[in-house]
Amino acid sequence: MHSLRNRWRRDRVLLLLALPGVTALLLFHYLPLGGNIIAFQDFQPFLGIWHSPYVGLDNFEPVLTGDPVFLNALVNTLIITLIQVVFVFPLPICLALVLNATISERLKRLTQSILYMPHFLSWVIVVALFQQMFGNGGMLNGWLRSADLSTFHIVGVPELFKLMITSQVIWKDTGWSTIIFLAALSRVDPAQMEAAVVDGASAVRRLWHVTLPSIRPVIVLLLILRLGDSLSVGFEQIILQQAQVGAGASEVLDTYVYNHGIVGGDWGTAAAVGLIKGIVGVALVLGANRAAHALGEQGVYAK
């Protein structure tokens, strides 16, 4: 048996190598977790965490009493999540099926290169591009104007904001998200396909009975991860456009935390909402994963 001292002597270089990374994770992941304590304080920046007075659950009041501003943020968050799970989530699967059925390797590669590209752009660039295309002074309206047609006001209209951010998400990430489905599709068993063809299954039946079942574990996995992120919806994307459409249409939990805490100085409430959001997020992943197990899927981690 190695004694601790021997192991230390053997592994100290490894520990030294791990040190910078571990320090960074401790400082910027674990230490801030402790900072959540201010959710229970009347936090005063000049007093700091150590000296601010404790106030129990006072900061959770907007949540507990259903403050309209908070409820608006919560409802917006849930609506956006629902839209994204129902309308955005299936798109990469469909696109992957189309790409997978493309015979010409060259054409496939070319389209993939183009479709993956927007993923690497920042949200600032994506939002800027959308404004330049669809804004009131943008390209689309420029054409309509020059053709003497009436113009469309899409950007900066609160009623259309959710449609707007959904299309931005679709534009930015649909292509990129196909990667994982394409990888799963490349592992569909050719023997099963062949058997289905021999049995006279139509293309639709092959899709339903062979292709989709073989990529089901991946679909379930990504759906779980997506659900775990339910309460985090496009923070950067939304904060960039909030000034144009107002808080009514665009306030979500993350922007609520930012606006109340860092902008408004109501640190305690903001931290309380952030804390609840974090806990619910973890609970959602664990819960969704359990549900997946119950349905006989593997989920994110094995049982």
Added chain:
Amino acid sequence: MSAAVSVARPAGGAGPRRSRSGRGQRPAWMGEPSKLGIGARGLVLGVGCLAVVVPFWAVLMTSMASPEEISSAGGFVLWTREPTLDAYRAVLSGGIVTRALMVSAGITALGTALSLVATIALAYALSRPGSLLHKPILLMTVFTLLFNPGIIPMYLTVKQLGLLDNYLALILPVLVNAFNVIVMRAFFLEIPSELVESAFMDGAGEVRILLRIVLPLSKAVVTVIGLFYAVAYWNAFFSAMLYLQSPEKWPLQLVLRTYVVNNTPIGSDQLSSNLENLPPQISVQMAILVISILPILLIYPFIQKHFAKGLMVGAVKG
């Protein structure tokens, strides 16, 4: 990036290799696809690609159009007869955009270098099962994937550490991405242990083994992860908005936000003093946009190359 995509072993063994002559052919047992099916698929891909390419094209052309063309088109120009680089000259002749470009480039270079060193070192330490504290450190790393400390505690931590208005605030909090560590570790674990052991027999130390054996075998994964870090640093917007107060420290993304997204007029005092007549506002804005997209477009083929090699395939963690 998505938490579920990971760099896995090369996909060589994943499917049957098609022979050279048979490349791009449908398996013999499958019938000819219908014309309708081909048409529908072509339409989907065509529309998708156009939706990506057209905005870039319009932005590029408008940034190079002459003032006359812009005013006659009433804004965007899809084809410019005499391309001019005036807008780029205005933007790059000193002033806020030039400075922001330097800041972004500096943060990206320094951040990527530091992140790569820390990630490689941690991943290597974690690629040796059975070493002291191996399990706790691994668990600690993986756990960070499950939760996010939240905006407020994060801000307070950065403030407490005295990093506000300091460029390090854009680097240190995101220095190590646990997901990248896990991916890299998985790669290191694939390296045959005989290689490492024989090097030990020859008296090589850990650092030597890492530098001489492990890293040369992992160039591909190091490149891909380095590029992911670089893209993240280049694109960082919110952390800059949160932690950098003085506008003269702004990186490019904040300049973009202010002068393009928020449409704040950009005048000669923001650009440089020695310009007599400024190019039209819109071509200046488009030039800033092009400058911020260009580096991504330039490194993109390199990332692509690694996708093409099959190094970036989705692997499902079980």
